[in-house]
Amino acid sequence: MSKIEIFDPAMCCSTGICGPGIDQELLRVATTVNALTKKGVDIIRYGLSSEPQAFIDNKKVNEYLMKEEVGVLPITIVDGEVVKTKAYPTADEFAQWSGVAKEELAAAAEKDSGCGCDEGGCC
Numbered sequence: 001m002s003k004i005e006i007f008d009p010a011m012c013c014s015t016g017i018c019g020p021g022i023d024q025e026l027l028r029v030a031t032t033v034n035a036l037t038k039k040g041v042d043i044i045r046y047g048l049s050s051e052p053q054a055f056i057d058n059k060k061v062n063e064y065l066m067k068e069e070v071g072v073l074p075i076t077i078v079d080g081e082v083v084k085t086k087a088y089p090t091a092d093e094f095a096q097w098s099g100v101a102k103e104e105l106a107a108a109a110e111k112d113s114g115c116g117c118d119e120g121g122c123c
Helices: 024-038 052-057 059-072 091-098 102-111
Strands: 003-008 042-047 075-078 081-085
Touching (some): 024 091, 052 059, 081 091
């Protein structure tokens, strides 16, 4: 199973799905990452705001940032290789890299959709 790392641009929180207006793409990514984590996939997200040292420590990410600045984010790395920049992985890419079938991933993500609050909670 592959190790997937996503280097996010600066956001208000670790997932970017906080505040009054929720970006649907960030919600999709957060839900997918959560579903993959529950399935045992080694997937980590690093936020530029909250974990800047990870961006400095990763030589490849650092090189991309020096050449293209923050517009290159998000950066996705699979098993140490940069596989995507400037956009989040698609459902097909997540399935391919994680080894989890796209249909299984979609079902798990649908079951987990939402902001993570209990019904009637903070959302």
